[in-house]
Amino acid sequence: MRLEHEGVYLRNLRESDAQTILEATKNEEIRYMTGTKHHFTLEQIKDYIEKVKNDSSRYDFAICLKGNDTMIGDLSILDINKEDNKAGFRIAMSTIDLTGKGYGTAAIKSVLPFVFDELKINRLQLEVYSHNLRGIRAYEKVGFVKEGVLRQSLHYNGTFSDEIIMAILREDWIRGRI
DSSP, X not given: OEEEETTEEEEEOOGGGHHHHHHHHHOHHHHHHHTOOOOOOHHHXXXXXXXXHTOTTOEEEEEEETTTXXXXXXXXXXXXXXXXXXXXXXXXXXXXXXXXXXXXXXXXXXXXXXXXXXXXXXXXXXXXXXXXXXXXXXXXXXXXXXXXXXXXXXXXXXXXXEEEEEEEEHHHHHHHHO
16 A cells, blocks of 8 residues: 655555664654653564554554655554544654654645545544644644643653643544645
């Protein structure tokens, strides 16, 4: 599967992406933005990729640049609940140098038609930490709305951060396209 928008495309995650993901998990700023505390091995990431490929409750994509096919991040639609027509969402760029350039926003825009038109999801929800201001702005730009706050949900580097619940509904997405 290939989904595109502006300068990026999404393709299915594959085992060869494990090294890029591993490097991202070693980047201290990426770890902080995502609240990642655990350290991973290459084998653990390869096993994870293999596991999610066979999980019908999710779709996992590599975010790649159209110009040179470089993987610059990953994105997941997860915990798909067909009965309630809802799913979870997560996205991570591979390095902080790639943030603030519109790649994340383009990646999200490329996956929303798939989520709402093909999967027939009504509600797509994510959680983002309050210190991830760039992420929050990107989510708001594509139509996600803040719905709630889990106060001081993350303790990282000696400080607490809130966890913000955001979601976009199918009707929000349709209204934004008009």
